[in-house]
Amino acid sequence: xxxxxxxxxxxxxxxxxxxxxxxxxxxxxxxxxxxxxxxxxxxxxxxxxxxxxxxxxxxxxxxxxxxxxxxxxxxxxxxxxxxxxxxxxxxxxxxxxxxxxxxxxxxxxxxxxxxxxxxxxxxxxxxxxxxxxxxxxxxxxxxxxxxxxxxxxxxxxxxxxxxxxxxxxxxxxxxxxxxxxxxxxxxxxxxxxxxxxxxxxxxxxxxxxxxxxxxxxxxxxxxxxxxxxxxxxxxxxxxxxxxxxxxxxxxxxxxxxxxxxxxxxxxx
DNA sequence: ATGGTAGGACGCCTA
Numbered sequence: 001x002x003x004x005x006x007x008x009x010x011x012x013x014x015x016x017x018x019x020x021x022x023x024x025x026x027x028x029x030x031x032x033x034x035x036x037x038x039x040x041x042x043x044x045x046x047x048x049x050x051x052x053x054x055x056x057x058x059x060x061x062x063x064x065x066x067x068x069x070x071x072x073x074x075x076x077x078x079x080x081x082x083x084x085x086x087x088x089x090x091x092x093x094x095x096x097x098x099x100x101x102x103x104x105x106x107x108x109x110x111x112x113x114x115x116x117x118x119x120x121x122x123x124x125x126x127x128x129x130x131x132x133x134x135x136x137x138x139x140x141x142x143x144x145x146x147x148x149x150x151x152x153x154x155x156x157x158x159x160x161x162x163x164x165x166x167x168x169x170x171x172x173x174x175x176x177x178x179x180x181x182x183x184x185x186x187x188x189x190x191x192x193x194x195x196x197x198x199x200x201x202x203x204x205x206x207x208x209x210x211x212x213x214x215x216x217x218x219x220x221x222x223x224x225x226x227x228x229x230x231x232x233x234x235x236x237x238x239x240x241x242x243x244x245x246x247x248x249x250x251x252x253x254x255x256x257x258x259x260x261x262x263x264x265x266x267x268x
Numbered sequence: 269a270t271g272g273t274a275g276g277a278c279g280c281c282t283a
Contacts, residue, residue: 011283012275036283038276064276065283113283125282156283213273213283257274257283 002241003099003265004029005106007152007228008249009210009258013037013069017045019252024052027246029262030073031097033108035154037067044069060093068093068108068153079105079144084135085128100267102147107139109153114174126174129156133183141192141233151193151231154258157184159195162203163226175225193231196263200243210258211250218250230263239265 006029010016013034024032032054037044039061046057054071060081061067067090070076076095084091091110096103112132115125141149159181161167170176188195201207208224215221230243242264249259 015275036275065281115282214271216272254274 001100006262007033008260009035009154011256032071034069035110058095060090062090105146105149107151111156118177148235149233158225165223
């Protein structure tokens with residue numbers, strides 16, 4: 001049976017509800033994981049989203065900042081809203097869904113951006129980012145009673161050279177510094193996670209999911225980064241059918257600076 | 269070499 005999972009940093013779910021509606025209508029993923037909802041739980045637009053055919057919603061938000069939500073056509077069981085770095089930030093939500101009669105665990109992450117200065121001794125936001133990645137090492141692909149696991153989200157790190165417009169020019173820019181990219185790759189491989197976007201589209205082909213708001217013309221300069229990711233346990237590698245990055249969404253009216261990524265599986 | 273834009277909430281932090 002087909003199963004499709006999408007991830008999208010929406011940068012305010014309330015402001016961009018029309019974009020969410022358009023995306024769901026056009027792509028019809030089974031589940032959509034949102035980050036940066038910037039919405040406390042009591043103000044989450046659950047009724048509007050249910051009316052779009054996504055009646056099962058898990059959300060973990062806070063006022064003003066961060067926030068994640070997972071929208072699903074089929075029932076979800078809320079598994080955990082894990083707190084990282086004892087900060088009280090809403091940056092993680094895991095839910096369980098069922099596909100072909102098997103439970104699948106879906107982790108939705110919003111990793112700290114880390115500020116501008118890539119030195120943890122003078123920039124506490126960068127220290128927090130590195131600590132967060134360290135703490136993520138406890139999240140393994142093969143734990144619990146699920147048959148398979150998926151980890152998606154805005155991880156705010158572009159790990160490979162082909163994940164940025166200029167490897168050389170971004171080596172000292174937060175999101176692509178060696179301490180981050182090596183930390184994320186160590187966490188990923190140590191946890192038994194497969195990078196499905198790169199399984200489907202290996203380097204040196206460039207892949208971007210984010211283009212800055214600050215560019216005069218984001219499409220012309222095309223200075224993107226792959227900050228958003230879809231990982232899975234090895235068990236889902238052979239049933240991956242397709243991964244697509246919906247680049248056109250960056251050109252929609254009042255867009256997020258991130259675009260959706262969709263993985264499509266054929267579950268046995 | 270630097271500043272550029274956006275959102276939330278309403279002075280300024282975060283991305």
